[in-house]
Amino acid sequence: MSDLKIVSMKKRYLSENIRDLCFGENKMAFVSGPRQCGKTTLAKSLLKDRKNHGTYFNWDESNFRRAWVKDPNSIVPEGKASTVPLLILDEIHKDRRWKRTLKGVYDTLIAPCDILVTGSARLTVYKKGSDSLQGRYYHFRLHPLSLRELHDASAVLPADFMENLFSRSKKTRNGADKDLKDLMKYGPFPEPLLAQDARKARLWRQNRREIIVREELRDISRIPELSRIELMVSLLPERVGSLFSINSVREDMEVSHETIKRWLTYLQDLYYLYEVKPYHKSIPRALKKEGKIFFWDFGEVEDKAARFENLIANHLLKACHQWTDTGWGKYELFFLRNKEKQEIDFLVLKDGKPWLPVEVKLSDTKPSAHWRKFLPLLPCNKGIQVVMKRHWEKHEIAGKDLLVTGAAEFLDYLP
Template sequence: MKRYLLPQIQRDLEKKMVFLSGPRQVGKSTLARSLLIGDSGYMNWDTSEGRDTILSRNFEATPLLVFDELHKYRTWRNYLKGIYDSPARKAKILVTGSARLDLFRRGGDSLQGRYHLLTLFPLSFAELGMTSAKDLDQLLTLGGFPEPFLCGSAEEARRWSREYRTRVLRDEVTSIEQIVDLGNLELLMQRLPALVGSPLSLNAIREDIQVSHGSIRRWMDALERLYFIVRLSPFGSTKIKAV
C-alpha cells in the first residue's frame, strides 16, 4: 500500500535528513523499508544486530540509511550529527520512531537545520480511495491503523485497540511523564473515545475520574504529544476551549 507521505519523503531526502514520527504502529517502519533495496541499510536499535551496526558504524554501501527506534540511544542526536556532517557520507538518512522524535524538537536541538520532520497519520478515507457511506462505516468501525483495518474484523479491531492502549500506557506515556496513578490514567484513556467530536471539559473529566485538575491536564498533554489524542481549538466562541 502506497502511503500518502511517500512522495514528500523522497523529495525531502534529496535535501536533508528526514525524521518520520507518528503514533505507534501507524506504518512508519514499513514505509521506510519500502524505500530500500531489500533490507540493505536498515538498522533497528531494538535488535542486537541493529545496535551492533549502529555503534560500529559499519554501514553497507547503500544510497539510503534507515535508523529505526534510534531515539532509544541516549546520544542519538549527536550520533546523527556526526554521521550527517561527515565528508565521507554519501547515503541519504531517514530516521523513524515514536512521537518522541517530535518532543526532542521542542527543546535544544543540535540537529537544527539538518532535517525535515514529517508525521505519518493513520489511513484516511481519501488515502484508501473510499467513496461510499459503507466504506466510511467500515473505516470508523475498524480504525485507520493498518493492522486492524487490513484484518477486516471488528472483533479483532477491538482487541487490537485494547492492546494498543496498554502498550501506549506502559511504554510511551511513562517515558515522558512521571505518573504513579496508572490505573486512573487508563480510565481516562478508556473514557476519551466517547468524547470524540464533543466540547472538551477537563473539569467534567476530573469529576468523573476523581483526580486533580492538574493531573488531568498533564495526562492530556502527554497523550496529545504521543498522538493518542488530537485536540482541535475553536475558531469561534472562546467559551469552547477544545474539541
C-alpha cells in the first residue's frame, strides 16, 4: 500500500488539539475549512475513537432539520457510564439562527456531551447580543494535506520549527521529493491527491468549483449573478502571485468595483481563495493597499511558478492558522513590496511583529537582491529562500542568517 493510501487512514493534525483543548475542558469545538478538505473524515474519526458512541448530523438531512427546528434538545445522544457521547453538527451554519439554537442546546445539557460543529464556510460566530457563544467554544481552521502531514500529523511548535530547520536537525526524508511532486501535480485536497489520476483530478476540480459557485455561494449570498461569478472565477488563476487589481477584473467583467469586491469576499468566506496583504510598518515607500490572491486548491493554477508560490503560501498559512488556533501566539501571513517593485514574497508575523520572511524561487539558488533591501529593515534575524530543487546553503546578509533551501526539506519541518 502506498504512503498516500496509508495517510488517508491516519488522524488529521487537529485531532489531539480538539480533544485536549475542547473536549478536555468542556468546550465545543468548531472546525471550518474548504469544502472536501477532510472535515467530515476528521469528525467521524473522533466519533470512531469513542466506538461510535455519539451521533453525526448533516444539515442536508431533512429529518435532522425538522428536529433542529422543533426540538433541538432531542438530537443530543444519551451518555453511557464510562464514555461521554459526541454530537457532530455538520454545515448547520446554513441555518440563520444556528448560533442561538446551539447556545440553547449547550446551556441546557442535562448530562455531559461533547459537541463538534463543522462547516465549509467561515463560522462567523463573533456577534454581539444575547445569542453570543463567547467562551463556549474554540475555533480551528482545517487545511487540506500538507507535505509533512502526508507522513506525520504530530504537532510542530513555532520555536521548534525555526530551531530544527536552521540546525538541519534531520536528513531529508526519502519520500519528500515525491510528495512535493504529487502535491504540485494533483493539489493538496485528499481525494485527487490520493487517487493519483490526472483525469479524475480535473473532473473533481471542475465539480468542486461548480458546487461552490452554484450551490454554496447561492446559500450564503442569495445573489442572482452566479454565472457572472463563475466567469470571474475562471479569470482569477492567472492572477495568482501578482499584485491583484480589482479594477483590472472590474474592467474585464464590466461591473462595479464594489460588486467585484463583494464577490471576492463571498469566495473568501467559502474558503475558495484568500488574500495576502502587504506589510508596511517601518518599511520606507512600502506598498499599502494592493494584495495578492491565492487559492486553497493550488491545483487550480496552471502556471508552474505561480502554482509553486501558491503551494508555499498554503503551507505558511496552515502553520499560521494552526499555531494561532492552538494558542501559541497570533501568527499572520503578509508580503513585502515597495514602490520600486522590490519584493519578498511572504512575511510571517508573530503577535504583530515580523518573525520570518520567505522568498520563493522556482530554480534560482542565488539570494535575491531584494534581501539586501528588506532584511536590514526587519527585527527578525533570519530569512528563508525556497527553491523547487534540493538545496541547502546558508548566507549572511546585514549580519543576519539567510537560508536557501529546497522546498521538500523546508516543508517537511512545517506542520
